[in-house]
Amino acid sequence: MFSKILIANRGEIACRIIQTAHRMGIRCVAVYSEADANARHVAMADEAFHIGPAPSSESYLRADKIIEIAKKSGAQAIHPGYGFLSENTGFAEACEANDLVFIGPPSSAIAAMGSKSAAKAIMEKAGVPLVPGYHGDDQSPDTLRKEAEKCGFPLLLKAVAGGGGKGMRVVERMEDFDDALAAAKRESKNAFGNPDMLIERYLTQPRHVEIQVFCDQDGHGVYLAERDCSVQRRHQKVLEEAPAPGLSEETRKAMGEAAVKAAQAINYVGAGTVEFLYDVDGSFFFMEMNTRLQVEHPVTEMVTGQDLVEWQLKVAWGEPLPLEQSQVKTRGHALEARIYAEDPDQDFLPATGNLRYLSTPDESAHVRVDTGVTEGDDISIHYDPMIAKLIVWDETRDQAINRMVQALEHYRIAGVKTNIRFLHALADAQPFREAELTTGFIEDHRDLLFPASKLDTHKALVLAAGFVLEQRKSREVVSTDPWSPFGRQNSWRMNSEYAQPLQLQVGEDIHDLKVLERDDRYQVYVGDSVYNLTARLDDDYLQAVINGHRISVHGNLHNDQLVLFYEGDTFNCTVYKESYGFEEMAGEGSLAAPMNGAIVAVQAKVGDRVTAGQSLVIMEAMKMEHAIKAPADGVVTEIFFAEGDQVSEGAELIAIEVDEEEAS
Ligand code: MV4
Numbered sequence: 001m002f003s004k005i006l007i008a009n010r011g012e013i014a015c016r017i018i019q020t021a022h023r024m025g026i027r028c029v030a031v032y033s034e035a036d037a038n039a040r041h042v043a044m045a046d047e048a049f050h051i052g053p054a055p056s057s058e059s060y061l062r063a064d065k066i067i068e069i070a071k072k073s074g075a076q077a078i079h080p081g082y083g084f085l086s087e088n089t090g091f092a093e094a095c096e097a098n099d100l101v102f103i104g105p106p107s108s109a110i111a112a113m114g115s116k117s118a119a120k121a122i123m124e125k126a127g128v129p130l131v132p133g134y135h136g137d138d139q140s141p142d143t144l145r146k147e148a149e150k151c152g153f154p155l156l157l158k159a160v161a162g163g164g165g166k167g168m169r170v171v172e173r174m175e176d177f178d179d180a181l182a183a184a185k186r187e188s189k190n191a192f193g194n195p196d197m198l199i200e201r202y203l204t205q206p207r208h209v210e211i212q213v214f215c216d217q218d219g220h221g222v223y224l225a226e227r228d229c230s231v232q233r234r235h236q237k238v239l240e241e242a243p244a245p246g247l248s249e250e251t252r253k254a255m256g257e258a259a260v261k262a263a264q265a266i267n268y269v270g271a272g273t274v275e276f277l278y279d280v281d282g283s284f285f286f287m288e289m290n291t292r293l294q295v296e297h298p299v300t301e302m303v304t305g306q307d308l309v310e311w312q313l314k315v316a317w318g319e320p321l322p323l324e325q326s327q328v329k330t331r332g333h334a335l336e337a338r339i340y341a342e343d344p345d346q347d348f349l350p351a352t353g354n355l356r357y358l359s360t361p362d363e364s365a366h367v368r369v370d371t372g373v374t375e376g377d378d379i380s381i382h383y384d385p386m387i388a389k390l391i392v393w394d395e396t397r398d399q400a401i402n403r404m405v406q407a408l409e410h411y412r413i414a415g416v417k418t419n420i421r422f423l424h425a426l427a428d429a430q431p432f433r434e435a436e437l438t439t440g441f442i443e444d445h446r447d448l449l450f451p452a453s454k455l456d457t458h459k460a461l462v463l464a465a466g467f468v469l470e471q472r473k474s475r476e477v478v479s480t481d482p483w484s485p486f487g488r489q490n491s492w493r494m495n496s497e498y499a500q501p502l503q504l505q506v507g508e509d510i511h512d513l514k515v516l517e518r519d520d521r522y523q524v525y526v527g528d529s530v531y532n533l534t535a536r537l538d539d540d541y542l543q544a545v546i547n548g549h550r551i552s553v554h555g556n557l558h559n560d561q562l563v564l565f566y567e568g569d570t571f572n573c574t575v576y577k578e579s580y581g582f583e584e585m586a587g588e589g590s591l592a593a594p595m596n597g598a599i600v601a602v603q604a605k606v607g608d609r610v611t612a613g614q615s616l617v618i619m620e621a622m623k624m625e626h627a628i629k630a631p632a633d634g635v636v637t638e639i640f641f642a643e644g645d646q647v648s649e650g651a652e653l654i655a656i657e658v659d660e661e662e663a664s
Helices: 011-023 040-044 063-073 089-097 107-112 116-126 141-151 174-192 249-265 297-304 308-317 397-409 420-428 457-475 491-495
Strands: 004-007 027-033 047-052 077-079 155-159 168-171 197-201 207-215 221-233 236-242 270-278 284-290 333-340 357-359 367-371 386-394 412-414 499-506 509-518 521-526 529-538 541-546 549-558 561-566 569-576 590-592 597-602 615-621 624-629 634-639 652-658
Touching: 004 011, 004 063, 011 027, 011 040, 011 308, 011 367, 011 386, 027 040, 027 063, 047 063, 063 077, 063 089, 077 308, 089 107, 107 116, 116 197, 116 249, 116 284, 141 174, 141 197, 155 174, 168 174, 174 197, 207 249, 207 284, 207 308, 221 249, 221 297, 236 297, 236 420, 249 270, 249 284, 270 308, 297 308, 297 333, 297 367, 297 386, 333 397, 333 420, 357 549, 386 397, 397 420, 412 549, 412 561, 420 569, 457 499, 457 509, 457 521, 457 529, 457 541, 457 549, 457 561, 457 569, 615 652
Parallel strands: 004 027, 004 077, 027 047
Antiparallel strands: 155 168, 155 197, 207 221, 207 270, 221 236, 236 333, 270 284, 333 386, 357 412, 367 386, 499 509, 499 569, 509 521, 521 529, 529 541, 541 549, 549 561, 561 569, 590 652, 597 615, 615 624, 634 652
């Protein structure tokens, strides 16, 4: 076996490969860009080399540098992972030319799948089912029109050079064909530099079912069951599973055998995936072949009990396939959810930021987390926004879904927007439970996938207050002065009616709460309601009872940003330490104390000119400072208290003569 390999990738897949390689006693060389100096894959590797600035084109796509580092470090092989250089024929060839094993198929096999029409021609010859249509070289409008007639409507125009859903156009009627063809050719010429089209019958309700295949260097091939990846958004997979629900044993076998034939037709070696469109009537048609290890390979690993990276390494070393077809067994059901840094509420706009709080579900035989990040890492604009893959397994699909829902509730991230809540709604949606899997699933069920918040606003605000106050308490240094009004043992404070104001902003809305603390209980005033609250905080876990309703949440308070996590949902708010907004409570030109407390600083004198927003008096209550600010420009006419004075709520503190509005 290899003793040292280089991993030409980053993130979760680099970590995933290193994990298996280490188990097999293989040393790993990582490469990293400027942005990844402290990345998990670098920390996991035995050694790592810096290859350039953050942009992929200057780092992870630099085939020349990577090969040079592989040679310099004594690596015998390069694992390309997925993406980046994994399906680059030039890179595969360059590895060979430099006596490095490319852990993947021969470059000829990658090239054979590069053109859709050439791929279809190969598959047709190999007896792999194709969607009826036309994939010939004759691209004259007359020929294409005749082929369209033959194919029937609706039909799909696909760019020969396209892929991943790019360059496709549905045509409903012959009357529309000429215009659609001209437009599709123009688009494809611009996008891919090749205007050639193929024509296919358009399947309106297809599923995406793909077969995992493996071939060794002696030409033996096996299939390792299938994956259903129908739940996609704009050709981005969201949830994948194995096996495909509802597939008959006959279809599974026929599809598997077709996939192995497809791989053998191009002299494939290593891990590959043959994608099929699976129609409602049980028929299936070749779509494309991916000549790499795929993102969603873990669901196959979970149901087959095999380690596909181990298979890749063995095959690349020249060993035969670890199992024969008859030995490949599947058990139970696996699901994978892709956790992305993105904002579902803003049309899934990729999100960036710092993973300031990251808590993952416990891993077990049922739950697996494949990730390349740790708490404190940045999600940058430079790479794919995938944070992790959450993979679950159980005996039945329904139980696996339950595991997924649970695991998503234990995946907590603050600092970066994620699709966790969306995934939770998706996995828990009844049509998903019923395996209503079509490529239109997300579009068709939007109403279920953006659910209303699980916590009503008042409860959330009360929990937020509990979290903020309990955390402050836990961090408060207990006063050593027995007479301090803030000493924990001091009954004066306990029995006082300090109404502590707390201002919480949720979206655009500002909520002014008041919290009274008495004997380890709180009374929280929100709007016209008052809630009894008891709360206990252990690290990030808050156990609260609100008016007799026991609720537990996890939370993270960082500077003034509070995030609460509850049943897969998050509640975000900004906590204001200063009492903005209390100006409104004061009368015209005067400022009143918003609560009982002490004056800790007076920052103006009689006769001073002050400007709106300027801080005039600082009050303190329960270790919280509140700035009393000038409501408008003017002149201070009177100050009623001095530093150190105790004042009651509503007492007038300072009077200001407000400037006359300038006539405009
Ligand atoms: C199709 C199709 C319906 N009929 N071909 C999209 C990606 C590309 N690889 C092939 N795709 C499709 N080809 C025929 N003849 C529907 C799709 C399709 C799709 C396929 C798999 C997963 C998601 C999809 C979403 C939209 C369209």
